[in-house]
Amino acid sequence: MLATVSSASLSGAQGWPVGVEVHVSGGIPSFSIVGLPDTSCREARDRVRAALLSCDADWPMQRITVNLSPTGVPAGGAGLDLAIALGILVASDQLKPRCIEGIGALAELGLDGTLRPVPGVLPLVDVIATDTVVVARPNFLEADLVADGQVRAVRSLRELIDVLVNDQPWPAPPPPPEAGDEPQYPDLADVRGQHFARFALEVAAAGSHHLLFVGPPGGGKSMLARRLPGLLPELDARQSLEVSRIHSAAGELLPRNGFIQRPPFRSPHHGASSVSLIGGGTASMRPGELSLASGGVLFLDEMGEFAPSALDALRQPLEDGVVRVARAHGAATFPAEVLLVGAMNPCPCGGAGSPGGCRCSQSARHRYHQRVSGPLLDRFDIRVTVQRPSALELLGVDPGESSGDVFTRVAAARSLAASRGVRANGKLSPTQLEEFAPLSAGARSVLERALSDQQLSARGLHRVRSVARTIADLAGDLAELTAEHVQTALMLRTQPLAAGRPGARLYRKASHG
Amino acid sequence: MDSRSTEKRNPDEQNVALPTAAWLAALAALAGAGPRRLRVLLADRQPRAAWELVMRGGTKGQAHALGRGGAEMLSRWAADAQEFDVAAFWDDTMQRGIGAFWFGSAAFPEALVHDPEPPAILFHRGDPDVIAGPRVAIVGTRKCTRYGHDIARAFARDLSLAGVGVVSGLALGIDAAAHHGAIDSGGAPPIAVVANGLDSVYPASNRLLWEDVARTGVVLSEGPIGTQPERWRFPARNRIVAALSDVVLVVESHVRGGSMHTVAEAERRGVPVMAVPGPIHSPSAEGTNALLRDGCAPACGVDDVLIELGLTAAAQRSSSELRLEPGGLAGDVLATMGWQPAAAEQLLVGVRCSPAELAGALDVLRSTGWVIESEGWFERVARGESSCDH
Numbered sequence: 001m002l003a004t005v006s007s008a009s010l011s012g013a014q015g016w017p018v019g020v021e022v023h024v025s026g027g028i029p030s031f032s033i034v035g036l037p038d039t040s041c042r043e044a045r046d047r048v049r050a051a052l053l054s055c056d057a058d059w060p061m062q063r064i065t066v067n068l069s070p071t072g073v074p075a076g077g078a079g080l081d082l083a084i085a086l087g088i089l090v091a092s093d094q095l096k097p098r099c100i101e102g103i104g105a106l107a108e109l110g111l112d113g114t115l116r117p118v119p120g121v122l123p124l125v126d127v128i129a130t131d132t133v134v135v136a137r138p139n140f141l142e143a144d145l146v147a148d149g150q151v152r153a154v155r156s157l158r159e160l161i162d163v164l165v166n167d168q169p170w171p172a173p174p175p176p177p178e179a180g181d182e183p184q185y186p187d188l189a190d191v192r193g194q195h196f197a198r199f200a201l202e203v204a205a206a207g208s209h210h211l212l213f214v215g216p217p218g219g220g221k222s223m224l225a226r227r228l229p230g231l232l233p234e235l236d237a238r239q240s241l242e243v244s245r246i247h248s249a250a251g252e253l254l255p256r257n258g259f260i261q262r263p264p265f266r267s268p269h270h271g272a273s274s275v276s277l278i279g280g281g282t283a284s285m286r287p288g289e290l291s292l293a294s295g296g297v298l299f300l301d302e303m304g305e306f307a308p309s310a311l312d313a314l315r316q317p318l319e320d321g322v323v324r325v326a327r328a329h330g331a332a333t334f335p336a337e338v339l340l341v342g343a344m345n346p347c348p349c350g351g352a353g354s355p356g357g358c359r360c361s362q363s364a365r366h367r368y369h370q371r372v373s374g375p376l377l378d379r380f381d382i383r384v385t386v387q388r389p390s391a392l393e394l395l396g397v398d399p400g401e402s403s404g405d406v407f408t409r410v411a412a413a414r415s416l417a418a419s420r421g422v423r424a425n426g427k428l429s430p431t432q433l434e435e436f437a438p439l440s441a442g443a444r445s446v447l448e449r450a451l452s453d454q455q456l457s458a459r460g461l462h463r464v465r466s467v468a469r470t471i472a473d474l475a476g477d478l479a480e481l482t483a484e485h486v487q488t489a490l491m492l493r494t495q496p497l498a499a500g501r502p503g504a505r506l507y508r509k510a511s512h513g
Numbered sequence: 514m515d516s517r518s519t520e521k522r523n524p525d526e527q528n529v530a531l532p533t534a535a536w537l538a539a540l541a542a543l544a545g546a547g548p549r550r551l552r553v554l555l556a557d558r559q560p561r562a563a564w565e566l567v568m569r570g571g572t573k574g575q576a577h578a579l580g581r582g583g584a585e586m587l588s589r590w591a592a593d594a595q596e597f598d599v600a601a602f603w604d605d606t607m608q609r610g611i612g613a614f615w616f617g618s619a620a621f622p623e624a625l626v627h628d629p630e631p632p633a634i635l636f637h638r639g640d641p642d643v644i645a646g647p648r649v650a651i652v653g654t655r656k657c658t659r660y661g662h663d664i665a666r667a668f669a670r671d672l673s674l675a676g677v678g679v680v681s682g683l684a685l686g687i688d689a690a691a692h693h694g695a696i697d698s699g700g701a702p703p704i705a706v707v708a709n710g711l712d713s714v715y716p717a718s719n720r721l722l723w724e725d726v727a728r729t730g731v732v733l734s735e736g737p738i739g740t741q742p743e744r745w746r747f748p749a750r751n752r753i754v755a756a757l758s759d760v761v762l763v764v765e766s767h768v769r770g771g772s773m774h775t776v777a778e779a780e781r782r783g784v785p786v787m788a789v790p791g792p793i794h795s796p797s798a799e800g801t802n803a804l805l806r807d808g809c810a811p812a813c814g815v816d817d818v819l820i821e822l823g824l825t826a827a828a829q830r831s832s833s834e835l836r837l838e839p840g841g842l843a844g845d846v847l848a849t850m851g852w853q854p855a856a857a858e859q860l861l862v863g864v865r866c867s868p869a870e871l872a873g874a875l876d877v878l879r880s881t882g883w884v885i886e887s888e889g890w891f892e893r894v895a896r897g898e899s900s901c902d903h
Contacts, residue, residue, distance in 0.1 A: 196858040199868045214889055346888065359796075362656060362685055385856040385889035449880055475869070488872035491857060496889030 001025075003090035003097065006104040007083035008124040009068075009075040012285035012325070012332025013249040015123035019069040020080055020105075022087030027063035033084075035068030038076030038284075047078070048085045050111035055158040060092035074329060076284065078108035079118035082134065085109060085157060099164040104130035107139070113157040119251030122146055122244055134160060137174050142254050144173070145244070183262060185230035189402040190223070193393030197224050200384045200492055202406050205231035206413035207470030208424030209463075210318070210340040210379055212303075214496035215386030217350045221343035224386070225299045228341060229265040230403040231410050235295050242335055243295045246287050263296030270305035274313040279334050280325040290317055291334035303342040304371050311376055314340070318379055342380065344372070346496065369497040381426065381463045382492045413473040425470045430462050437469040442483030450490055464489045534613040535603035536560035537634040538737040540567070542602065543590050548735065548749055550586075551633045553578045560615075568594045606738050611711045612637050624648075628756045629781065632735045635753075638711045639731035643702040647822050648678040650758035650779075652751075652772040653687025653765040654797050659854060659892050661765030661797060662690045664789055668762065669694030671815040673701045677822065680704045680758050682750060682771070683719055683726065687764045692726055702730030704757065708750040710740035748774050755779040760821050762812055763788045766800030773800055785821055787812040839883065842866060842874045847883060847893060854890035 003022050008015045031045045044066075049059050066084055068075040082105035089095040106124055108116040115136035118124070125133050125143040133151050135143045140153035152170045154160045162168050191198065197213065201224055204211040211228075213221040235243060240259040247254055247264070254260060268277065268289040275281060279288035290298055300306060317323035317336040324333050347365045351358040358365070377383075417424045420436050428436060439447065447464070450456045456464060468481045468489040477485070537560045540551060553575055554563045566572065571587035579586055606613070614620040615634040622644045625631045649672055651665055669679045669691040679695040681688040683705040695703035705726045709715045711734050714723045726732055734740070735749060751771055755761055755778035763786065766772040779786050787810045791798020805811055812818050838844060842864065849855070849863035861871055875891060878884040885894050 193862070194858065196856075196861050196868065358656075383889070385858075387856045387858050446876060453880075471869070483876075484869045484873050487876040488869045491868070491872040491875055494857075494886055494889045 001091045001093065003087040003100070005083040005086045005090075005100060006128050006130045007080050007106055008104075008127050009073075009077055009080065010120040010124060010249060010284065011074075011330055012279070013120070013123060013246045013287050013291070013334055014332065015120065015125075015127040016073055016075070017127045017129065018073075018075050018080065018083075020083040020087050021067040021069060022084065022091045023065045023067070024060050024062050024088065024091040025065075029061045029063065031064045031066075033066045033068065035066075035071040036074040037068055038074065040078045041068070041076050041080055044078065044081050044084050047081055047109050047111060048088065051081070051085060051109040051113040051157050052088065054111065054113040055156070055161060057089060057094055057157075057161065058092065060088065062092070064088060064091075077118060078116075079106050079121075079124065081109040082107040082115060082157070082160075086160075089161070095161070095164060102131040103164075104128040104133040106133055106143075107136040109157060115154060115156060115160075120249035122248035122254075125151060126245075140173050141176065142244075142248060145259060146241070183229075183265070185262070185265065185403070186223075186227055187230065187403045188227045188406055189399045191220060191227065191400050192396060192398075193389030194220055194224065194386065194400075197384055197386050198400060198406075200382050201228055201231065202410065202474065203467060203470050203492065204228065204339065204341070204382050205406070206410045206424070206474050207381075207417070207467060208339050208426040209381035209467055209470065210342075210426075212342040212344075212377070212380040212383040212496070213386045214344055214346050214383065216388060217345060219386045219388045221386050222299075222301050225297070225301070225341045225343055226265070226267075227403060228299075228339070229263045229297045231407050232263040232296065232339070233407075233411055233414055234261045235263060239295045239337075246291050246294060246334065250287050250292060252292065260295075264293055265297045265299065266293035267299040267301060270300070270302045272306065272310060274307070274310040277310050278313050278317060278323050278325065278336075279332070280327060285325060285327065285330065285332040287334045288323070290314060290323060290336045290338060293338045294335040295337055296339070297341055298338040299341045299343070301343050303344040304348075304368050306371070308371050308373065311371075312373055315373075315376055315379065340379070342372075346385075372497060377497060378457070378459060381467050383494055383496050384492060385494065385496055409474055412476075413470060416473045416478070425466045425473065428466050428469065433462060433465050433469070437465050438480040439465075439486070440480045440482050443468070443481045443486040446483050446486045446490070455490070460493070464493060467492060531561075531600060531603060533560050533618070534615055534634060535599055536564045537615050538606060538613065538636075539564055539594075539597060539599045539602060541634055541735070542597070542737045542739065543567070543593060545586065546590075547745060548630055548632060550579060555633055564594065564599070567591060602737070606636070609712050609738060610638060611738065612641065614641065622757065624757050625753070630752060631756075632753060634735070634737075636711050636734050636737060637731050639727040639729075640702070641731050641733075643678065643730050644704060644757065646676060646678060646701065647824065648680050648704065648758045649818060649822070650680040650754050650761045650775065651687065651691035652681060652754065652761065652763055652775045654767055654770055654772065654800075655684050655686035655688075656767075656797060657686040657690065657765050658795060658797055659887070659894075660791065660795075660852060661687055661789075663894060665690035665764040666694035666697075668764070668789075668812070668815055668818065669703075670698040670700075672818060673698040673703070675815070675819055675824065676701050677819070677824070678702065678704050678730075680706065680754055682747075682754055683707050683723060683732070684771070685716055685719065687772075689719060689722055691764075692722055696722075696725050696729055704730055705732045706750050706753045706757065707732060707734045707742075708736070708740075708746035709742040710734060710736045710738045712738040715742045747771055751775040752778040755784055756782055758784055760784065760818060761786045762818060763801050763804060765789070765791055765795075765797050766804075767797060768799045768803060770800065776804065785810065787818060787821060789813070839878065839881070842870060843877050843883075846871065846874045846878060850884070850891060850893050852893060854887070854892040856890055860891065 005020045007018050007020050009018045052059050086100050086105055090097055108118055117136045117138040121139040121143045126146045137153040143151045153173050215221050240261050244259045266289045277288045278290050321337045322333055323336045347358050347360045348368050349359045468485040471488050472485045567590050570591040576583040576587050613634055613636045616631050651669055665687045673695040678701045679691055681691040692703050703726045714720045751774045755775050761779040763772050776786050788801040788804040789812050791801050845864045884891050
């Protein structure tokens with residue numbers, strides 16, 4: 001006899017509907033799964049058998065064939081366990097077919113028959129078209145987000161059989177949490193001194209401009225970077241769903257009260273491989289740190305210590321806002337709308353944070369700087385040198401401006417950007433810049449000089465212009481960009497890492513000057 | 514027809530026509546043949562005779578004079594020398610535009626003739642006639658600060674303008690700054706003494722500068738083509754720098770380092786040494802400050818050096834030094850900056866202005882050449898009328 005139960009399987013951050021067809025017929029007792037199942041799915045036989053026996057159901061001593069349709073798409077995960085169990089119960093006449101009509105199943109089974117949660121339930125439930133989807137209780141809140149009223153949570157297979165056979169009412173869902181547990185980001189008021197770096201942080205937050213801090217160890221680079229997400233506006237509904245989906249697919253805990261609404265902050269260790277940063281993997285396409293930070297901040301501390309190949313893998317996704325990961329067994333597209341913040345020491349010894357304090361040889365510094373490639377460096381619109389604050393500032397009682405105050409200005413600037421049709425000024429295209437960031441005569445001459453001094457590239461010109469637009473927005477100057485706005489944008493775009501060969505820069509100056 | 518006759522020619526016949534320099538070049542190309550060992554090989558012998566003796570394995574006296582391992586060295590050299598084509602080597606040298614003068618030749622620089630350790634042969638690229646007139650060596654650390662770099666460059670520029678040849682070692686840091694200054698001025702041609710063969714550039718990043726020195730002045734080396742910059746060659750090079758100069762000026766130096774070796778060589782030869790005072794906290798000025806403490810003459814301006822040379826103080830000033838310092842906010846920024854590199858944060862706090870105001874002032878200072886931005890730091894590079902170097 002044949003039974004079909006709806007379920008879903010995960011590829012990347014995307015759910016695919018899977019129809020689990022179970023056929024039980026006479027013949028030598030056997031069990032086979034077809035339709036490109038992965039290992040955890042193959043092992044379903046042992047789990048499902050034990051679970052059925054634990055629930056006082058029978059394991060049919062017949063020939064059992066499970067087909068995962070569509071058969072051409074690799075399906076995987078233990079989330080298909082429950083669907084297989086229900087299919088067997090119906091196909092072996094232990095359940096009436098009408099009992100499972102309109103029921104989708106999405107849970108892993110324990111040997112004792114309990115329903116266990118599965119990662120990525122949010123995108124998975126989204127693609128199951130049945131009226132009711134049964135999930136494990138820990139998955140309920142997450143699943144309920146996308147399918148209002150459609151999701152049922154049960155504790156065990158026994159409980160589920162009772163509901164289906166005896167028309168008992170569904171058990172009450174787990175209660176919603178009392179309070180949210182979204183991360184609380186530290187406040188900017190904790191930072192003493194650092195007026196310039198604060199300003200850079202504010203511009204970066206307002207315009208979503210990638211930011212690079214270079215400075216000696218203990219200068220407060222990480223402290224500043226960790227306060228950046230607190231300056232960013234909450235995610236809108238579309239972003240929130242997308243970000244929650246990615247986190248769900250990666251098996252990350254979602255906030256207890258629902259979607260992720262605060263911009264995420266991810267700070268991978270510098271040992272991260274390029275796959276862990278951009279996503280991929282052999283068995284399943286797991287989203288990388290870049291995608292988990294989407295909508296928020298990706299902070300690369302000690303950027304000079306990351307593998308150069310891992311850093312360079314970020315370049316193209318940063319430009320496109322999405323990352324396409326292709327592997328032999330499939331491809332996945334993940335969002336990558338991050339605000340990238342990098343922090344690094346000026347040299348391996350860190351002493352170059354003060355004049356003449358560096359003990360590194362010229363070539364050691366050069367090698368260190370070369371670890372961040374020119375094209376990646378070019379993507380940082382704001383690059384500032386951070387110094388250690390003075391003792392007076394550290395011990396002073398004068399607290400800096402709080403995150404709340406800065407946030408008010410950032411939010412105002414963001415709403416100006418929204419009126420231009422983008423989320424932030426950093427996303428303005430060159431054509432849009434022509435329209436929304438007109439240059440005064442003074443601004444034009446400042447830019448012309450910077451271009452002729454080779455201080456700026458063509459790409460740099462656009463970036464400076466969009467940063468200048470942000471600076472003007474923050475100051476409340478809505479008219480054309482003045483010389484001062486452009487000069488400030490140029491000051492935020494210093495060259496903290498020596499580019500090119502050592503000595504080449506000095507030589508160039510000699511031949512022209 | 515021609516090629517056949519060349520093949521048939523007896524190598525010895527061909528070698529008869531070779532100049533003394535060719536034999537000396539071959540001797541200098543022997544592995545590990547430094548100035549001292551060359552003197553042993555050349556004692557009381559003409560270069561050709563010395564070469565032929567090496568081919569035969571040298572003498573017992575030579576083995577003794579070469580010190581420990583002398584006999585093995587001679588037998589290794591004999592094996593190498595038998596394989597060595599002196600004529601082809603000399604041809605190669607000539608084809609690369611490299612010339613040579615040797616101890617005893619008419620062109621040999623006079624300053625080296627009476628030297629306690631004169632080089633047996635000196636290869637040159639560029640115009641060797643520029644080694645005339647007063648010369649000052651400007652030496653210092655490879656890891657110089659902006660302060661040292663600017664001073665080396667300014668001194669070299671003004672000395673060159675006053676007709677003084679600037680001698681240095683074409684290394685990174687102070688050496689490079691000194692050569693840059695001399696080339697920029699268009700005054701007396703620069704003179705460089707390097708440790709490696711003249712067919713290659715070391716350090717490679719100095720290639721453009723190297724070529725400029727060879728074009729406008731002269732690059733000298735004791736080593737023939739193919740010589741690698743082995744460690745021991747640098748002290749040997751420093752002795753030539755000291756020997757060629759009338760004054761050795763140390764701009765910035767750590768307590769230990771090549772420039773201190775140059776100073777020692779200068780003192781051996783009675784060449785006056787001068788040092789530029791540096792900040793007492795700066796590790797890169799510890800060497801120069803120690804020299805001053807030990808009684809070395811301070812060089813606080815080009816005129817000090819010119820007077821030491823017995824010339825009248827007549828250094829020309831570049832136009833930037835005659836400018837009035839800017840006023841207003843830009844002036845405040847310059848004053849806050851002083852002569853140390855400053856980050857934007859420091860200036861913001863020191864001047865007490867908004868980022869936008871600071872950006873305006875810095876842009877003005879940068880576009881008018883008062884300040885440059887380097888690795889994220891803003892540094893003052895030009896002097897104005899209200900400040901004076903001495």
